[in-house]
Amino acid sequence: MPSLLWFTRDLRVHDNPALKLAADSDMLLCTYVVDPDWFRPGRFQSRPMGEHRWRFLWQSLMALEAELKTLGQRLHIAWGNPVEVIPALCQRHGVSVLMRSRLVGSDEAAQWQQIVAALPKVQAAQVETQGLFRELDLPFALEDMPETFSQFRKKVERPLLPPRPPVDPPRSLPPAPGLPEDDRGRCPQPVMVENDPHQGGEQAALAQLEDFLFTTQGIATYKETRNALDDWSASSRFSPWLANGSLSVRRAAARIADYERQVQRNDSTYWLYFELLWREFFHWNGQFLGDRLFSRDGVSNRARAVSFYPHRFRAWCEGTTQYPIVNACMNQLRETGYMSNRGRQLVASCFVHELGLDWRYGAAWFEEQLVDYDPASNYGNWQYLAGVGADPRGLRQFNLEKQGKTYDPRGDFVERWQGNAAQPVGLHTVDAADWPVAPGDPLY
Numbered sequence: 001m002p003s004l005l006w007f008t009r010d011l012r013v014h015d016n017p018a019l020k021l022a023a024d025s026d027m028l029l030c031t032y033v034v035d036p037d038w039f040r041p042g043r044f045q046s047r048p049m050g051e052h053r054w055r056f057l058w059q060s061l062m063a064l065e066a067e068l069k070t071l072g073q074r075l076h077i078a079w080g081n082p083v084e085v086i087p088a089l090c091q092r093h094g095v096s097v098l099m100r101s102r103l104v105g106s107d108e109a110a111q112w113q114q115i116v117a118a119l120p121k122v123q124a125a126q127v128e129t130q131g132l133f134r135e136l137d138l139p140f141a142l143e144d145m146p147e148t149f150s151q152f153r154k155k156v157e158r159p160l161l162p163p164r165p166p167v168d169p170p171r172s173l174p175p176a177p178g179l180p181e182d183d184r185g186r187c188p189q190p191v192m193v194e195n196d197p198h199q200g201g202e203q204a205a206l207a208q209l210e211d212f213l214f215t216t217q218g219i220a221t222y223k224e225t226r227n228a229l230d231d232w233s234a235s236s237r238f239s240p241w242l243a244n245g246s247l248s249v250r251r252a253a254a255r256i257a258d259y260e261r262q263v264q265r266n267d268s269t270y271w272l273y274f275e276l277l278w279r280e281f282f283h284w285n286g287q288f289l290g291d292r293l294f295s296r297d298g299v300s301n302r303a304r305a306v307s308f309y310p311h312r313f314r315a316w317c318e319g320t321t322q323y324p325i326v327n328a329c330m331n332q333l334r335e336t337g338y339m340s341n342r343g344r345q346l347v348a349s350c351f352v353h354e355l356g357l358d359w360r361y362g363a364a365w366f367e368e369q370l371v372d373y374d375p376a377s378n379y380g381n382w383q384y385l386a387g388v389g390a391d392p393r394g395l396r397q398f399n400l401e402k403q404g405k406t407y408d409p410r411g412d413f414v415e416r417w418q419g420n421a422a423q424p425v426g427l428h429t430v431d432a433a434d435w436p437v438a439p440g441d442p443l444y
């Protein structure tokens with residue numbers, strides 16, 4: 001049966017159950033859709049896709065194409081709204097089976113529903129490729145999703161529920177249909193950066209996995225080092241590859257287990273898996289919440305009074321607030337597309353508590369800037385820090401001065417990322433279309 005595999009956040013050949021399924025077709029069209037809306041100003045003053053993530057994504061697509069070639073396939077890059085592009089491709093090539101990974105995100109879910117409705121004769125399947133577990137593995141129904149991370153962890157921790165083992169890559173793939181040139185020439189030209197440590201693609205992802213676990217053995221001391229603000233080797237740096245699926249989280253978990261068997265097991269090895277469980281928690285939390293993952297009040301019943309001050313928002317984005325540690329983190333983010341977990345907590349706390357801003361603007365800026373942007377982790381963490389998410393403690397406000405003294409005692413980090421205040425960031429002007437988000441808006 002002719003099939004179409006729509007690659008999304010699963011840009012890999014290793015441990016890809018969707019690709020494995022697609023390997024059984026007699027003709028296969030492997031497609032990735034670049035949506036022009038990603039590059040246009042959206043809600044909350046930001047664009048969905050900033051320069052850093054686009055560069056990384058582009059590299060990941062090129063790397064995926066090279067992997068597919070070794071299996072006798074190719075990657076068709078389409079430019080357009082998936083709701084139009086996917087049905088048109090299916091019709092043109094007589095596709096009878098459509099496959100995609102099951103994704104978190106209400107836009108993604110709505111798109112899928114529209115596509116399926118437009119193709120009544122096509123068999124459509126969403127495959128679980130994103131998590132350590134499949135929904136069926138969970139010891140609870142999704143509608144009974146535990147409210148907090150601790151409750152979740154206690155139900156799914158090893159050895160109670162071991163992660164799913166990775167699946168082998170297919171040995172070969174069915175042939176692709178004859179296709180004209182794809183739309184890659186219409187996509188924005190990514191801006192390449194010299195010596196960028198974030199190189200997209202699954203080979204770079206697997207190299208980083210092996211490096212952190214077996215070469216440098218950063219995993220052995222991870223629990224002590226993970227809070228560093230600015231040290232590549234202090235944490236795993238798996239996040240960008242996990243976010244677009246160039247790295248399978250099951251492969252990462254399996255290699256952590258190998259390290260524990262072959263080298264050593266200690267608090268740090270436990271902690272790295274523990275952090276993957278945080279990712280897992282936010283993944284299922286996002287599946288469970290649907291639209292509420294993006295709503296102002298999240299899972300809290302109380303409506304929080306929030307406001308929006310354009311000058312404060314701008315200062316936060318540009319790294320010109322009165323808080324040096326926040327400014328340094330924000331400059332680091334703009335310049336590299338990455339910020340440490342500690343930094344993210346500090347700047348989010350500042351955004352909500354010190355600056356009194358609506359958390360969704362901060363989350364949208366992260367979405368634009370982060371090379372590892374992932375809807376479930378980003379919006380879930382922001383809700384958590386804004387006191388409207390899965391946090392039993394409610395509000396979390398960090399003492400920024402104290403945090404600066406603890407994590408940057410000599411001021412090296414602040415000095416390094418002083419930034420260039422003369423370069424304003426490309427924010428979109430506030431207008432009635434994007435502020436305030438009014439009652440009746442699905443994101444209200």
Ligand SMILES: Cc1cc2nc3c(=O)[nH]c(=O)nc-3n(C[C@H](O)[C@H](O)[C@H](O)COP(=O)(O)OP(=O)(O)OC[C@H]3O[C@@H](n4cnc5c(N)ncnc54)[C@H](O)[C@@H]3O)c2cc1C
Nearest residue numbers: 235236237238239275276279341344372373374377378381
């Ligand atoms: C406000 C805010 C926004 C965030 N947005 C994102 C995002 O868009 N994408 C993203 O991948 N992470 C996000 N995080 C989580 C975390 O900051 C990053 O995963 C981490 O900094 C990535 O660096 P690392 O790979 O070296 O992490 P490590 O410390 O090495 O952790 C290993 C892996 O565990 C997972 N992980 C660790 N901490 C968390 C966490 N708090 N939540 C979810 N997963 C976690 C990640 O997959 C990470 O790669 C956010 C955190 C905050 C506070």
